[in-house]
Amino acid sequence: MSITSWPSVDTLTVNGIQIAYQSFGEPADIPVLLVMGLGTQMLAWPDDFCIGLAQQGHHVVRYDNRDVGLSTHFDTAPAQPFRSLFGLAKPAYRLVDMARDAVGLIEALGWESCHLVGVSMGGMIAQNVVLLRPDLVRSLVSMSSTTGSLLVGKPRPDVLASMLVARPAADREEAVNNSMAMYRRIRSIGFPAEEDRIRAIAGVAYDRRYDPAGGTRQFSAILAAPDRTTALKRVSVPTLVIHGTNDPLVNLTGGLATAASIPGSRLVTIAGMGHDLPSPLWPQFVDEIGITVAAGEGG
Numbered sequence: 001m002s003i004t005s006w007p008s009v010d011t012l013t014v015n016g017i018q019i020a021y022q023s024f025g026e027p028a029d030i031p032v033l034l035v036m037g038l039g040t041q042m043l044a045w046p047d048d049f050c051i052g053l054a055q056q057g058h059h060v061v062r063y064d065n066r067d068v069g070l071s072t073h074f075d076t077a078p079a080q081p082f083r084s085l086f087g088l089a090k091p092a093y094r095l096v097d098m099a100r101d102a103v104g105l106i107e108a109l110g111w112e113s114c115h116l117v118g119v120s121m122g123g124m125i126a127q128n129v130v131l132l133r134p135d136l137v138r139s140l141v142s143m144s145s146t147t148g149s150l151l152v153g154k155p156r157p158d159v160l161a162s163m164l165v166a167r168p169a170a171d172r173e174e175a176v177n178n179s180m181a182m183y184r185r186i187r188s189i190g191f192p193a194e195e196d197r198i199r200a201i202a203g204v205a206y207d208r209r210y211d212p213a214g215g216t217r218q219f220s221a222i223l224a225a226p227d228r229t230t231a232l233k234r235v236s237v238p239t240l241v242i243h244g245t246n247d248p249l250v251n252l253t254g255g256l257a258t259a260a261s262i263p264g265s266r267l268v269t270i271a272g273m274g275h276d277l278p279s280p281l282w283p284q285f286v287d288e289i290g291i292t293v294a295a296g297e298g299g
Helices: 047-055 081-085 097-106 121-132 156-163 170-187 195-208 212-223 253-260 279-296
Strands: 010-014 017-024 030-035 056-063 113-120 137-143 239-244 266-270
Touching: 010 056, 010 097, 017 047, 017 097, 030 097, 030 121, 030 279, 047 056, 047 279, 097 121, 097 212, 113 121, 113 279, 121 137, 121 266, 137 279, 156 170, 170 195, 239 253, 239 279, 266 279
Parallel strands: 030 056, 030 113, 113 137, 137 239, 239 266
Antiparallel strands: 010 017, 017 056
């Protein structure tokens, strides 16, 4: 499926805001909700990956988190990430609010419960969902994510510095170039670069809605979040933790800590994987998620 022939975008009112989403597969199939990461639109869940999951008998929904893409943006709210980190400013919202968005979407879709797959910040949101409403979650997949502890999952200094000095782009070309520069810093060095695919997605993301301040507000929510290490010990659903050995944004210790915190979780580390979703790994992701879904279904 090309990026110009997606399923239609639908919108639901949940948690007092509008959430845009897309579906793959049959509504009667096993429900899987995909939760994307920081400042990134739902289209970063690759079409062929979503189709692969759907072909395995899953009803797959991906959505734009608040403050990105076609979902509600908090344009009038301040973005002060480091003041939020030190408790000097109140973030516009918190990760638990973003988790409530996911809860609201699950309920609005008419699902009694579902399987959650979150990457990076999406993994943090998914963790919060299962802590907030365990009755809605059949299994959890946390990819390239962490527990919220300041001791683990630290970014490589140059990657963090590039995030801190980033400035809003003046136009589409600059925005795409900025996205490509970040991709080159965080991509999976053990796999071929996919610059054409990433450039195309970055361009479409700009056209849908370019809002770097929204990503900064999301970053504030991450920095203001409490450590979930102890709380994650309450998670009782089948859980898979996937993490790359070469992740420069959320280093491997974040995944190791997540797996160590969740009783009975299954850890899959992938050599050469960074902080992206390289296409050679999509079949493995589909298979590993399928195993976890089956466990959540009682298989």
